[in-house]
Amino acid sequence: MTVMRTLFASFLLGMVFGTAPAAEPANTPGSSQPQWGLELMLPGRLVGWDYGTAAPEGWRVEGGELVGTPDATPLVSGFTFGDFELRLEWAAAPHGACQVRLGEVPSGAWWTVTLCEGPGCGAIARHQQVLHAGEKVVPAAAPASSKSIPWHSASLHRSGGQLRVLVDGRSAATATIGADTRFCLGLAVIQAQGRFRRLRVQEPPGVLMFNGKDLEGWWTPGALSAWHFDNGTLVLRGLGGNYLRTRKEYGNFTLSLEYRIKKGGNSGIGIRTPPAGWPSTEGMELQIWDVPADRPLDKHAPMAIYGNVPPLGRADRSGQWNHLV
Structure with missing residues (x-):
């Protein structure tokens, strides 16, 4: 049966x-x-994140964490979405910054959401034009016994013509987008070292x-x-x-x-x-x-x-x- x-x-x-x-x-x-949602990364592998113009370089997977450096090639996934909610955790080294990238499909501009400690966290840009400057995020305190950098949460909510970004549960930025636009998903590190983990999405x-x-x-x-x-x-x-x-x-x-x-x-x-x-x-x-x-x-x-x-x-x-x- x-x-x-x-x-x-x-x-x-x-x-x-x-x-x-x-x-x-x-x-x-x-x-x-x-x-909740669909897990977007296979343990220890970058399969499904190799759709960019260049092969993935400068990334490694450590214990379920995706680690990249500023010279790493941007990762582009094979997933595309209309309305969605993306949840993830991120960490950046001091003075570091990483990005979640949304590429218009089948062709078009890249939207970026910058994640960093200090001012400008959650900033939304389209084709490098800033649409929302984001908010200040206070550095998280790492456990005293831990040598690892502290982690933050982030979520991206796209519904119709609006994109909203939350960092550590608080609203950081919003922007107006084309209601019928579909996006592919990408990740990048733009300063120092950045880390991602627990990427899940739900439509x-x-x-x-x-x-x-x-x-x-x-x-x-x-x-x-x-x-x-x-x-x-x-x-x-x-x-x-x-x-x-x-x-x-x-x-x-x-x-x-x-x-x-x-x-x-x-x-x-x-x-x-x-x-x-x-x-x-x-x-x-x-x-x-x-x-x-x-x-x-x-x-x-x-x-x-x-x-x-x-x-x-x-x-x-x-x-x-x-x-x-």
Whole structure:
């Protein structure tokens, strides 16, 4: 049995969603809550942050902290966002400064948010033109027994035509932006040494794609009756259900959902697939497969683009609810 719940799509513009069958006794969805947002860095690796014009240099990862020097190349991620909230922690050496950078996509100017101790923290600029000068941040006191530099928190909130920056829980700067502009994300160090850690982002939940009662707006070339709702959770029992597909077609999108699959079960989510096509051969299938954690990360591993691209890592939990974005 494959079960899914809380299926949202936001900024939806091309997607076909599907799940293949597997069988197990029904039980109640798990009560454990996922961590806030999506983690943006893999432990010890810069994978996904190498989309700049130059290869990443001058950066190192130490115990979950990303450390850079002023001569380090700016990091550019492969993530793009519309509305979002970004949370992170940062630290700068004395007289140091680092930046969170937002690049207009597919092309355009770079916006920067400068993070430093003293005046000008949270300052927002576009194409080096300062739009808000930021606020003064008092240096944080490091523990007496610690040799490390003290850490601060920061969050960026983009909603429609406004960008707001908070540092240590206090408002530091706001700026007006194009309501339809999308951004990629970057990081840089501009003075002395800078550090980042705990980068997480969350987008609005978007539009609920199931009404929780029936399959209005969905179809399958197989047996639609194999799919049903159980207390708001979509369940596939037995074989013959085939991939469940949206009648509506989309372009760019963010999809979020929770899923649980029986031990040893095999399923998937199809995207960029023709209405009557097969995801793994005529589109893209995100693999959902319950296999041991030590299985190699190949093109068939969980969250691979099936048969094409292996995943960067694994975080799925066997027999439990998993949160997917």
